[in-house]
Every structure is written in structure tokens, then in C-alpha cells.
Amino acid sequence: MSELKEEQKIMEQGISGIKARPLTLNPEESMSSFAEPVLSAADTPASNDTFSAGSTDESMLTAEEKKQVEEFVKQIDISDVKVLNSYGANAQKGISTFSASITGKVRTKEFGEVGDSLRDLRAAINSTVAPEKKGLLGLFQKGKNKVTYLVSNYESAETNIKKIEKDLQRHQQVLTKDVFVYDEMYNMNLEFYKELTMYIIAGKKALEQAKATKLVELQQKADLTQDQLDIQMYRDYTDACKRFEKRIFDLETTRLVSIQMAPQIRLLQNSDQEVVDKLRSDIINTIPLWRNQMVLALGIEHTRRALDAQSAVTDMTNEMFRRNAETLKQGAIDAAIASESAIVDIETIRKVNSDIITSINEVVKIHEEGSKRRVEAQQELAKIEDELKQALLEAGSR
Secondary structure (H helix, E strand, O other): OHHHHHHHHHHHHHHHHOOOOOOOOOOOOOHHHOOOOOOOOOOOOOOOOOOEEOOEEHHHOOHHHHHHHHHHHOOOOOOOHHHHHHOOHHHHHHHHHHHHHHHHHOOOOOOOOHHHHHHHHHHHHHOOOOOOOOOHHHHOOOHHHHHHHHHHHHHHHHHHHHHHHHHHHHHHHHHHHHHHHHHHHHHHHHHHHHHHHHHHHHHHHHHHHHHHOHHHHHHHHHHHHOOHHHHHHHHHHHHHHHHHHHHHHHHHHHHHHHHHHHHHHHHHHHHHHHHHHHHHHHHHHHHHHHHHHHHHHHHHHHHHHHHHHHHHHHHHHHHHHHHHHHHHHHHHHHHHHHHHOOOOOHHHHHHHHHHHHHHHHHHHHHHHHHHHHHHHHHHHHHHHHHHHHHHHHHHHOO
């Protein structure tokens, strides 16, 4: 209830800048086609009462609106059934039908649910983030692996995000239009609210004047004449006043509906505006920030690869220097050793000399043994020869 009162205050402040449409007794006709006033200015009794619609009274109307209400009161004939049935109908019809006409503009979203697109965006961005490994595997997870994962998923993620970005832009356009439509609805509701307020005030003034003039006249005439026709006219006019009073109450109910509709329109408008703001943030901030991070990640990866290549060249150069240094060192040592060595080593000479002496001794020894064996062989040969001769002599003597 307090929210309604607050909204009513806001609406009462807002209607000060809203110009109400001309009041009419026939929604199909303009003010120029109104019938002649039923009561002349001279027939209208002065009243010091202040009439109001809810918490809005005549004092809150502008001078032009007060004049319009006064002129309109003169045209109201409570006994006219047509007036009774059509009084304020155009404002009531506006309240009941403008929502339907606006609903045609705020139609079902053509591009699917905004939430689905936002969830797709989150999934696409998450696809480029390497999942954190827990436990022992997490200890071996390196930054290089994360970047490799990100780069490998970047192309497919970028394709999806481009499509999602277009969907979000379309959602934003549709919702932005809806926000403007809700604003139009709110202003229209203010117009109908103000129009109903003026109808109610004018109706109450007309009813008060009717009760104070014509109803009193008919009652006095019926009491005076006791004529059945005069009594019936008095009762008919009394019933007309009651019906018109109910009609005004009906307008006050519609006016309350208008008050209740205002915060609902604002809630819808604010809800759509929050989504628009979120979409704008995603399009302007989130997606470009993601792309920037991807560029940085790719740049880091390229730099890392260049550094790895440079490191490999450096390592190979250092290894070559080390090997050349070792080769030079060994060559220098070998050359120094070679330059300091004698042509024939003393050990070699000693060995050769020892071998020569041994050879001479062995040769002398062999010669001596050979001579000895030859002497012995000559003696043996002489002995054999003697034995052969003896054998031959003995054989000849037989």
C-alpha cells in the first residue's frame, strides 16, 4: 500500500507536465460536436466544496484544466442514459486496450533467450582456459601447457564468440526498443490517469450540482403534486444519480488500476534496462577484454618460442666453444709433449742395446754349440765309416 501511495505521488508530480486530452461525453466525437450545455452559468449554483479523485483535488489542476472541467460539467446530463454509459469510457478503454497494443510491440524475443546466449558466452570463454589439475598432477602442470591449451582452443572459441556477440547485439537492440516502449507506456498511463482524474472530478461536481438543483426540484414537485408521473420522474432521476455515482466509482477503480500499473511498467522497464546494461558491459568490456588477454597470451607464446629458439642457438654456440676449447687444449698438450720428446727414447735405446747384446750372446752360443756338434758328428761319422769297412772286410773273407 505504501508503494502505491509513493507511486501515486510520483504520478501526481509527473502529470503536471502531461496535457490531458479533451474530455468528451462521446468517445466517437470531438469536443466540437458536443451538445449545447444542459445548464447555463446562471443555472449552476456556486459551490465552495473541493472535489477530488483519490488524493488529487481540483487545486492540483492547472488553470486551463480547471476551465475545461467547468465547461465539461455544464454538458453532463445525468438523466441521459447515453451519457451514463459512455461517461469516461474513452479513458477506460484506453487503460484496457493500450497494454494490448503495446504488447504487440513488446513481442516475444525473436533471437532466443538472453540467458542462453550469456551461458554460451561463458562456455566459449571457459573453453580457452586450461582446467586446473589437482593432486600430484597439479605439481607437474606447467604454464607452457596452459598456453598451449589456450592457443589450441582459441580459433574455435573465437568463431563461437563472434556468433554469440551478434546474438547479444540483437538482444540489446530488442530490449532497448522495449525500454523505450515501456517509457511510452508509462507516459500514456500518465495521460489516462490524468484524464480519469479530470473525469472523476467533473463527474463529482456534476453529480453534486444535479443533487442540489434538479433532484431537489423534482422532489419538491413530486411532494407538491403527488402526481404519479412527477413521483416517477423524481425516482428515475434519483436512480440516475445513483447509477452515475456508481459510474464515477467505477472510474475511480480504473484510476487505481492505472496507479498500480505504473510501478509494474517501471519494474519491467528497469528489468530490461538492467539486462541491456549487462549486455552492453559484455559487448564493450567482457568480450574485448577476453580478446586482449588472448592477444597477450599469443604474444607471450610467440615470445616464448623465440626465446626457446634463441636459447637453443646460445646453448649450441656454448657447446661448440666448449668442444673447441677442449680440442685446442688437447692438441696443445699433445703438441707440447711431442715437441719435448727425443727422437729415440733412452729406454728404447737401452732396450735395443739389451736386445743386441742378448742377440750377440745367443748367436755366439749357437755358433759354439754348432761347432761342438760338428766335431762330435765328424767323430761319429769316422766311427761309422770304420764299422762299415770292417763289415765289408769280414764279408769278403767268407
